[in-house]
Amino acid sequence: MSKLHLITYGCQMNEYDSERVAGLLRAQDYDLTDRPDEADLILLNTCSIREKAEDKVFSQLGALKHLKRARPDLIIGVMGCMAQLQQGRIQERAPYVDLVFGSPAIARVGELVARVKHGGRPVLDAGEGPLVKLTQRPDTADRLKAFVTVMEGCEKHCTFCVVPTTRGRERSHPPDAVVEEIRGLARAGCKEVTLLGQTVNAYGRDLVPATDLAALLERVNEIEGIERIRFTTSNPYNLTPRLVRAIQDVPKVVEHLHLPLQSGSDRILDRMNRGYTRAEYLGLIDDLRASVPDIALSTDLIVGFPGETDEDFAQTVEVVERVAYDNVFAFRYSKRPGTAAAAMPDQIPDEVKARRNSAVLETAARVGAERSGRLLGRVMPVLVDGASRKNPREASGRTRCNRVVNFDAGGQSLLGRVVPVRITDALPHSLRGELTDREGGAPCGSR
Ligand code: SAM
Numbered sequence: 001m002s003k004l005h006l007i008t009y010g011c012q013m014n015e016y017d018s019e020r021v022a023g024l025l026r027a028q029d030y031d032l033t034d035r036p037d038e039a040d041l042i043l044l045n046t047c048s049i050r051e052k053a054e055d056k057v058f059s060q061l062g063a064l065k066h067l068k069r070a071r072p073d074l075i076i077g078v079m080g081c082m083a084q085l086q087q088g089r090i091q092e093r094a095p096y097v098d099l100v101f102g103s104p105a106i107a108r109v110g111e112l113v114a115r116v117k118h119g120g121r122p123v124l125d126a127g128e129g130p131l132v133k134l135t136q137r138p139d140t141a142d143r144l145k146a147f148v149t150v151m152e153g154c155e156k157h158c159t160f161c162v163v164p165t166t167r168g169r170e171r172s173h174p175p176d177a178v179v180e181e182i183r184g185l186a187r188a189g190c191k192e193v194t195l196l197g198q199t200v201n202a203y204g205r206d207l208v209p210a211t212d213l214a215a216l217l218e219r220v221n222e223i224e225g226i227e228r229i230r231f232t233t234s235n236p237y238n239l240t241p242r243l244v245r246a247i248q249d250v251p252k253v254v255e256h257l258h259l260p261l262q263s264g265s266d267r268i269l270d271r272m273n274r275g276y277t278r279a280e281y282l283g284l285i286d287d288l289r290a291s292v293p294d295i296a297l298s299t300d301l302i303v304g305f306p307g308e309t310d311e312d313f314a315q316t317v318e319v320v321e322r323v324a325y326d327n328v329f330a331f332r333y334s335k336r337p338g339t340a341a342a343a344m345p346d347q348i349p350d351e352v353k354a355r356r357n358s359a360v361l362e363t364a365a366r367v368g369a370e371r372s373g374r375l376l377g378r379v380m381p382v383l384v385d386g387a388s389r390k391n392p393r394e395a396s397g398r399t400r401c402n403r404v405v406n407f408d409a410g411g412q413s414l415l416g417r418v419v420p421v422r423i424t425d426a427l428p429h430s431l432r433g434e435l436t437d438r439e440g441g442a443p444c445g446s447r
Pocket of ligand 1: 011049050161162163199233260300331332333334
């Protein structure tokens with residue numbers, strides 16, 4: 001048996017890809033190890049979304065250089081988004097890297113590693129392979145909750161984003177393959193799945209016959225053992241009334257939606273090529289709240305996009321107030337190679353981006369705290385997924401609307417169970433509660 005050490009950066013999709021690669025290489029007799037010094041193969045699964053993510057990878061590669069020097073037959077590979085985007089720079093800055101391949105080629109990982117072994121020369125592959133599902137989950141993977149990629153790639157061409165280059169065209173996994181994988185997960189004890197796609201709500205339109213995410217959610221809902229279904233990331237442009245109805249009607253679909261706004265200014269949304277206006281976005285929020293009144297909403301924002309004025313930024317802050325998100329992820333705009341926005345004039349100075357980032361996060365924290373306050377006194381079903389991070393004697397879990405709740409389980413082992421918890425405290429990043437025998441009313445908290 002050979003040893004594989006995997007280092008994963010970036011989003012949930014990368015975590016899923018790492019599990020896929022571990023499964024595929026298992027078939028080639030590679031066992032996972034958490035020790036780089038005993039590995040025969042080290043793979044870095046990378047992210048390119050912002051420059052900082054790439055810097056981390058280069059510094060990790062620097063740290064691995066001495067291992068390669070000491071053991072020249074150690075294979076070092078870089079996979080994922082950065083591998084697709086920065087092949088030349090990787091070769092230039094880390095010539096000791098043996099293998100570079102993007103996520104569209106994951107299915108071929110076994111063959112690529114074999115080529116390195118037998119050819120003795122670096123292997124570079126930016127091509128596409130067939131779609132492949134997870135073959136085997138590593139023993140270390142979470143048993144209760146799992147990510148399941150349902151579509152690859154993105155064809156949106158937002159002007160700030162490298163994803164269409166790094167992950168290729170949109171390709172949906174057939175519904176039968178997705179259902180089969182989730183059935184297997186459920187048999188192994190999984191209770192919650194998160195369906196993943198760069199634009200997950202564009203799922204199925206490339207299939208023959210075409211289908212959609214709402215239909216897939218209905219099928220996953222039928223799988224025995226699965227209690228909760230999440231999906232991410234949705235693009236407002238593709239949020240159909242059918243999907244809103246599915247969130248309302250499909251029982252296992254949770255009352256939480258991550259709906260990236262990016263900017264609250266029409267001028268900036270247009271320059272970003274997002275395909276919707278502020279009014280259209282707010283209209284979607286109204287539709288969602290009319291159908292699922294207690295829905296929890298989270299979003300992504302980019303601050304300091306080229307040309308963003310104080311006035312544009314103020315409009316973003318205003319939308320944050322108006323929507324009252326449960327959670328906001330704000331990013332400073334990062335220039336990405338080959339994207340249209342990188343060539344735009346009026347790039348914003350770093351200090352302005354930093355100031356806007358802090359300002360919008362301050363508003364988001366206040367609004368989020370108000371949302372949390374509304375949950376006080378409510379009884380909510382909590383899926384117990386482990387121990388509290390701060391106090392290992394306490395249990396920890398999540399509400400359907402994705403809030404962390406810590407509570408005293410009275411010494412019982414509740415792992416994997418959904419239990420009613422009354423919310424007693426709302427802290428900045430989590431809730432506290434007490435176990436009750438009263439069942440929760442509406443799942444995300446109506447009294
Ligand atoms: N595909 C999804 C979408 O378009 O909504 C999300 C993809 S990305 C992994 C997650 C977030 O990173 C985006 O929603 C965006 O806010 C942020 N992001 C993407 N490109 C960026 C860039 N060049 N600079 C800063 N943030 C960026």
